[in-house]
Amino acid sequence: MQSGAEAFGNITGALDYPMFVVTTRVGEHRTGCLVGFTSQVSIRPPRFLVGLSKRNHTYRIASLGATHLAVHLLTREHRELARLFGSLTGDKVDKFARCDWWAGPEGLPILSDAAAWFAGRVLSRVDLGDHLGHLTEPVAGCSPKQLTNLVTFSDVRDLDPGHEA
Template structure:
């Protein structure tokens, strides 16, 4: 599970995503699926050029819950967590185990989700990872929006 954030102008958005994958090693490419019903998708579609992808350690499971069970339509999720401006002004979650930002190369309609193909351009990761948040940790969440 990943938390994806973006920014367009003064509008920040972020959500928990389960549809994502590295899709190429050379050149480096990553695909992120955003639900068409999601606030983050709507912000991204208003002209986002970059996304930030965050991995969360198990001890920050509540951060996954915040970004997975609340909607930016009603709640400023960023007021409830620690973050800072990163590359391209993207909100970077301070408690992420690792993160990378990527330039959006293409968007693909995948049905109820839109795939965002990104080229990683910046990031930070520790030398070692502990246990990360997985689907099992968040499967009981009531989503902010239906898929």
């Protein structure tokens, strides 16, 4: 028999979760990162939880008082966009200078090449260990009738992160 932590690590390591790019803005500071720790947590009312690593730039900016987050899904066609937001840190690079985006609801940076996105108002934050959970309520978004060929963990498994998780 394995320890709980070992079994958990083996199980979750074998899953191929979708990856999201989460962006936010506080004042003139725009930031975003690749996120794998997310989940829908309620249907009625709609709620979505985003876990931001406490080591990354997006977490630090969001902690300054971000009221909203934008959650983006990418297709494999835009895998390099996922790599941009997952392998570089906003501490050193303006990621938005390297991609197409527009100012969406609440001034959030919305990635032009996203297959789908929604903006969520941050309702609460909860300490999740090495991540801070942001419970969001969707307020706007754009979704196609069908989402296929999405960027998943296996597409970015080899990525060297801008910050360790």
